[in-house]
Amino acid sequence: MKIGLDILGGDYAPKSTILGAIAAQKELSEDQRIVLFGNEQETKQLIAEAGGDPALFDYVHAPDTIGMGEHPTKAITQKPNSSITKGFEALKNKEIDSFASAGNTGAMLVGSMFSVKTIPGVMRPAIAAIVPKLKSGTGLLLDVGANADCKPEMLNQFAILGSLFSEYVYGVSNPKVGLLNIGEEEEKGNLLTTSTYPILKQNTKINFVGNAEGRDLFSDCADVYVCDGYTGNVVLKLAETFYAVTLKKGFKDDFFDRFNYERYGGSPILGVNAPVLIGHGISTPEAIKNMVLLSKDMVESGIIDKIKSAFN
Amino acid sequence: MKIGLDILGGDYAPKSTILGAIAAQKELSEDQRIVLFGNEQETKQLIAEAGGDPALFDYVHAPDTIGMGEHPTKAITQKPNSSITKGFEALKNKEIDSFASAGNTGAMLVGSMFSVKTIPGVMRPAIAAIVPKLKSGTGLLLDVGANADCKPEMLNQFAILGSLFSEYVYGVSNPKVGLLNIGEEEEKGNLLTTSTYPILKQNTKINFVGNAEGRDLFSDCADVYVCDGYTGNVVLKLAETFYAVTLKKGFKDDFFDRFNYERYGGSPILGVNAPVLIGHGISTPEAIKNMVLLSKDMVESGIIDKIKSAFN
Numbered sequence: 146m147k148i149g150l151d152i153l154g155g156d157y158a159p160k161s162t163i164l165g166a167i168a169a170q171k172e173l174s175e176d177q178r179i180v181l182f183g184n185e186q187e188t189k190q191l192i193a194e195a196g197g198d199p200a201l202f203d204y205v206h207a208p209d210t211i212g213m214g215e216h217p218t219k220a221i222t223q224k225p226n227s228s229i230t231k232g233f234e235a236l237k238n239k240e241i242d243s244f245a246s247a248g249n250t251g252a253m254l255v256g257s258m259f260s261v262k263t264i265p266g267v268m269r270p271a272i273a274a275i276v277p278k279l280k281s282g283t284g285l286l287l288d289v290g291a292n293a294d295c296k297p298e299m300l301n302q303f304a305i306l307g308s309l310f311s312e313y314v315y316g317v318s319n320p321k322v323g324l325l326n327i328g329e330e331e332e333k334g335n336l337l338t339t340s341t342y343p344i345l346k347q348n349t350k351i352n353f354v355g356n357a358e359g360r361d362l363f364s365d366c367a368d369v370y371v372c373d374g375y376t377g378n379v380v381l382k383l384a385e386t387f388y389a390v391t392l393k394k395g396f397k398d399d400f401f402d403r404f405n406y407e408r409y410g411g412s413p414i415l416g417v418n419a420p421v422l423i424g425h426g427i428s429t430p431e432a433i434k435n436m437v438l439l440s441k442d443m444v445e446s447g448i449i450d451k452i453k454s455a456f457n
Numbered sequence: 458m459k460i461g462l463d464i465l466g467g468d469y470a471p472k473s474t475i476l477g478a479i480a481a482q483k484e485l486s487e488d489q490r491i492v493l494f495g496n497e498q499e500t501k502q503l504i505a506e507a508g509g510d511p512a513l514f515d516y517v518h519a520p521d522t523i524g525m526g527e528h529p530t531k532a533i534t535q536k537p538n539s540s541i542t543k544g545f546e547a548l549k550n551k552e553i554d555s556f557a558s559a560g561n562t563g564a565m566l567v568g569s570m571f572s573v574k575t576i577p578g579v580m581r582p583a584i585a586a587i588v589p590k591l592k593s594g595t596g597l598l599l600d601v602g603a604n605a606d607c608k609p610e611m612l613n614q615f616a617i618l619g620s621l622f623s624e625y626v627y628g629v630s631n632p633k634v635g636l637l638n639i640g641e642e643e644e645k646g647n648l649l650t651t652s653t654y655p656i657l658k659q660n661t662k663i664n665f666v667g668n669a670e671g672r673d674l675f676s677d678c679a680d681v682y683v684c685d686g687y688t689g690n691v692v693l694k695l696a697e698t699f700y701a702v703t704l705k706k707g708f709k710d711d712f713f714d715r716f717n718y719e720r721y722g723g724s725p726i727l728g729v730n731a732p733v734l735i736g737h738g739i740s741t742p743e744a745i746k747n748m749v750l751l752s753k754d755m756v757e758s759g760i761i762d763k764i765k766s767a768f769n
Contacts, residue, residue: 293639293648327686327690334687335685335686336606358691359693359698360698363702375688376688378639378671379670379688379691380692381671382670382672386671386674386675387699391703394713396710
């Protein structure tokens, strides 16, 4: 297995990505290799300086960086030597089995759709975020930003994508799907959710449990919450803020700790033909390590083939 | 001044509403009277039993209750003797200056639109929720549920309504308006927000400061946050859940304390021809007390006339 990692992505790159890669490598077996995309010589030097062994990694020389503020499509096409462009090239050519970066989210999304492409039958890929449950375990919220405007059928597809991820990557049996909404009853909601409800209800591929309200997001109400990318993104950033406030206030608690994005490492782009993960811009070494390990889990789970079969 | 209060509204009514009314009355001046809508004899008896003086209140006999699950429009028309229907009748006839209830939100919304009616020029009234700021002070989020689907011009009107409330009821000078969105740049967002941005930018009646993300909601970024009622409702319920979790975990902190809805008492319906307040279903006596006091503040502020002038 070859796990691709962008060494130049993220606010604290390359230091944070190097340290994360070294930590992740220690948890991999011999046949699992991390392929680093960045300036090859510099990367090797930084690994050695950090006490790591450069020989334990593979490299693809990619000296150029796509900045956080750059226009995704322009950057992808105009920077052929950037770590993200090189990463997707390798992913497309099956030189790597997965690709992860804490860099420009838009470039990761566009790059995945340009290179490995959307799985036939999937209208639009979605970005899934992991949300902790109050009791224990993890739920999934999607979409959190890939599609600001959604049609009912897209939400229906997100439900399938999320269910497969929950089942095969997180091992949740028959995952429950909730529609993020503003009331429990079927007729409650906006145009999108009231149109989506009957479609989800009739979908035999998922275990739809009905509407879930903002207050249910951390309950055992569902394992997969679907909503449009605008709402999901607002919700995600609000939740992150609450976590940040509890940290700042010095509140220590297992539940709040589980809001720490570092634990999950990254958000998968679901619906493209390969495991692709986006890390938080502020990714620490711990986050990078867990993003690499989640990449490995995604490859091992065979999630892409499961999605392909479901949309066949 | 006559402040109308529904004695039968809320999960803990009439006990909670009676105790709240008694507490509020102590903070009013002689010319400010609370008018109680409910079973008159029972209400007087309960006030006496709770150690209050029934003579300090006015009464309108309304023995019927609209339940939390009842269909708003049907209930309003089919229950002429319900406390909410009687309340709006009195409000329409100017026998009271404001009306507040912790009962059926939909019935309160429909009731206000049927009785005192929407202010000419206002497309749709909005429900505003009070959000605490991390540093100090209070922000306003609207709409939080009256309008699940919104047009750009509605969000523009919410910005005006919220600004007037912030300025005249909370005393915020030149309140800043933020558009709840998923990116800082003007071109970011969904169809609704990208269409709303240029309208807000050109609106000379407000102090538009641009997009605000989920993470900005508790910052000093803005005093008034506008969004569609679906998103606002999801956000509000999520925020309430976080507050509930910190309470449950025993975290004591001024910022989290300020999430306590009891402090604010109720959410104003803005855009109708009289001050109308909706309380949380689980309203405690403290919440009821503060809802009565906020009713008084709204009447004193002359907010309705300010709104009428703005939309004239």
